[in-house]
Amino acid sequence: MKEMRPEDRILETVRRIHMIGIGGSGMCPLAEILHSLGYELTGSDNNESDPLKRVKNLGIPVFLGHKAEQIGGAQLVVYSAAIAQDNPELVAAKAAGIPTMERSHLLGALTRRFDDCIGVCGTHGKTTVSSMLTQILILCGADPTAVIGGKLPLIDANGRVGKSQHMVCESCEFVDTFLQMTPDVAVLLNIDNDHLDYFGTMDNLVASFRKFLSMASKIVINGDDKLVQKAAKDLPARRITFGLEAENDYTAANITRGRIGFCFDVVRRGENITRLELAIPGRHNIYNALAAFATAYDMGLPAEGIRDSILSFHGAGRRFEMLGEFGGILLADDYAHHPTELRATLTAAKELAKGKVIAVFQPFTFSRTALLKDDFIEALHLADQVILTPIMGSREQNTYGISSEDLAAPLKNASVELDFESVARAAVESARPGDLILTMGGGDIYKAAYMMRDLLKSCG
DSSP states (O other), X not given: OOOOOHHHHHHHHOOXXXXXXXXXXXXXXXXXXXXXXXXXEEEEESSOOHHHHHHHHTTOOEEESOOGGGGTTOSEEEEXXXXXXXXXXXXXXXXXXXXXXXXXXXXXXHHTTOSEEEEEEOSSOHHHHHHHHHHXXXXXXXXXXXXXXXXXXXXXXXXXXXXXXXXXEEOOOGGGGGGGOOOSEEEEOOOOSOOHHHHOSHHHHHHHHHHHHHTOSEEEEETTOHHHHHHHTTOOSEEEEEESSTTSSEEEEEEEEOSSSEEEEEEETTEEEEEEEOSSOOTHHHXXXXXXXXXXXXXXXXXXXXXXXHHTOOOOTTSSEEEEEETTEEEEEEOOOSHHHHHHHHHHHHHHOSSOEXXXXXXXXXXXXXXXXXXXXXXXXXSSEEEEOOOBOTTOXXXXXXXXXXXXXXXXXXEEOSSHHHHHHHHHHHOOTTOEEEEEOSSSTHHHHHHHHHHHHHHO
């Protein structure tokens, strides 16, 4: 029996819940889960979106815009991290003494409703592995519930409600939100130097991952990553390791390059289990596929079913998402926003492109750009041409005095464009048949990618 927290007790005493920002990609799956559990829901949001349509199709009343009276007879008000504290609905709930709960606390409470919650964490690859694992479980008949950080094409959504006790949950370390969850299985992919504006030191970051692992009875970890090993050291949980080093429980052998991604044999403690072919590019996805395979195979799912599910996995939304080929010019979009991710994505792009790689990058947060400036520059050197947008500050003010021009200055073929229209035009005008245009960033650079798609279509 999992230990209850205050939010679990609140959910046991209420039936009517109002969700502020219900159309957000992170809120929509939680609304679907609550609806399936019999809660009476209402919600509000500022904009129409695909997730909002999913919510409406369930028969959940949704208000466009935020007004105090819309919380109605709610017994609990849930809000996403993007909702300001002066939101009129949130203010009204607090004034009326109605309990309020931030999204990560609700997600944590829901993880404790499942007997087999698989929490996928790590600095890089969470969305890919969560999506891949969800696809494996669906296609192998395990019928999981899932909450993913990107859209999985198989279900055309960020999450789903299943009828089994399996739950796949992407678990993000940002401001320790994943510590609200209670995983039964913790999958740790890697640990890298990110979010140090919050954690301060790498030791603090490792300690946070260790706390997450310590909640699980089984851990699936990258045995090649020294910081992962440090986080998992001496924990009593049953452990499974994956990686390219021979001493791991699951490793890859006879690696060859396939049509799109890599092919390799999955070897479990010396026994050849099956051969995988990846339909997503990049050597880093060997690790991601091993993590998903090891987790699913240890659950008792058949190797052939896992193999076929992985072959049919073409990526999650904004994870090297191919937007099309236009007159011989490839266009792709990726969420990469950390130097390690940029290196992996650009390396994969160089392997795919017949001509040059045009990298369009929107730096995300001033702190990350300033702290990792030299690493960003080194990674961007891999591209043949770089087009930068201004830094998207998100939640931050630019107290660092950093700008995109600081990244562009040391690069040979780089420019900074001030708006997405200029970015799209510059990329398309530079591209020739055989080239690959790749938009990257954790913000809204995908909007520029869609503009490029329209321009390339009109040119064709």
